[in-house]
């Protein structure tokens with residue numbers, strides 16, 4: 001299990017944070033996701049054997065947000 005903190009862009013209210021958490025936690029291999037609207041960060045804990053960081057980033061992008069590199 002690894003833990004990563006991603007920096008996000010495109011959030012405009014705190015529901016966006018809940019939406020991102022829901023959409024990541026539905027993914028196989030993601031143990032938990034915690035998006036902080038005020039800080040625009042997403043702390044995600046995942047099993048790298050089941051899901052890659054790229055998969056997580058594209059899920060966030062598909063939901064309409066972007067991940068800052």
Ligand SMILES: [Cu+2]
Nearest residue numbers: 012013015016
């Ligand atoms: Cu929102």
